[in-house]
Amino acid sequence: MLMKELEHEVNGWEGYVDYRFRPAKRGRHGGMRAALFVLVVEVLENLAFLANASNLVLYLSKYMNLPPSRSAINVTNFMGTAFLLALLGGLLSDAYFTSYYIYLMSAGIEFLH
Template sequence: MAIAAVGNNLITYVFDDMHFPLSKAANIVTNFVGTIFILPLLGGFISDSYLGSFWTMLIFGFVEITGFILLSVQAQLPQLRPPKCNMASKKDSCIEAQGFKANIFFVALYLVALGSGCIKPNMISHGADQFMKEDAKQSKKLSTYFNSAYFSFCIGEFIALTILVWVQTQSGMGIGFGVSAVAMAMGLLCLISGMIFYRNKPPQGSIFTPIARVLMAAISKRKQICPSNIETLCGSQVNETNHHKEASSLQ
């Protein structure tokens, strides 16, 4: 919900408040949204390999909140934004955000993107880990969980695209960013409140380690000559057949 409200009304803030040209503002928003959708690969990798879904969501949840707070502070303080002017008027010569002001904006924006992108792939999977697939009753509840989760996402999107966008339009983007930060904080509190009850799937280690081992083995043995007698090969069908015959004769 928090990220949806920011993404859909961000171009207004970038154009009207930060005074970036419309083409550049559109490019900034496009890059921001694209980053959010590509970072789930990183979030899933970190979760599966090192931290697990719970700790990944917790850590990057605080990263996202930090970004929202920075955006809210910048939108509230005139010292951190360019002087006010009407970008739609040709008479006004608006100053584009540069230097320290632009750096704060981009750091805050991509903290939000980093946090949101790494949380996305872990929300559904963390909930699914709480069900035992071997249990028939819990297996049925799992499908209900997926439906409920998707319905909740849709409700959150609806609230973000209506109420939060209205708040941003009427009260300013500073309040809107603040509401997003509060919503994110409430979500993290709900996550932490069930910490002792979760069934956490342990990380499996880096997926690149076995791939690297295979590549290293292939490179190190690339000059070895394949034996002419296939019976000497470990795991060959002929070798396995002979062992099976020997075992049968002993019985």
């Protein structure tokens, strides 16, 4: 019995499953490949978000004829709403879905943007 538990500890993670709800195995699931995917998505998301926010201030002031102070307020309101939506994603991932599904949905929405 002890040998079977030790073998499971070495080959898999206790309590973790893959997308088909099979036990996760150390050599096959997670690791550097998954971490690299998460890192790349986060870097690209931050680049896109900050580039859009800075360009939005110029767009609002130049083409929409808003004063620079008002356009900056609108952009900070937009950024605040976007950051608060991250809390909604956290609530959904903790209460209703897994964080993996929420992350994939968020990455898909971000790539469509």
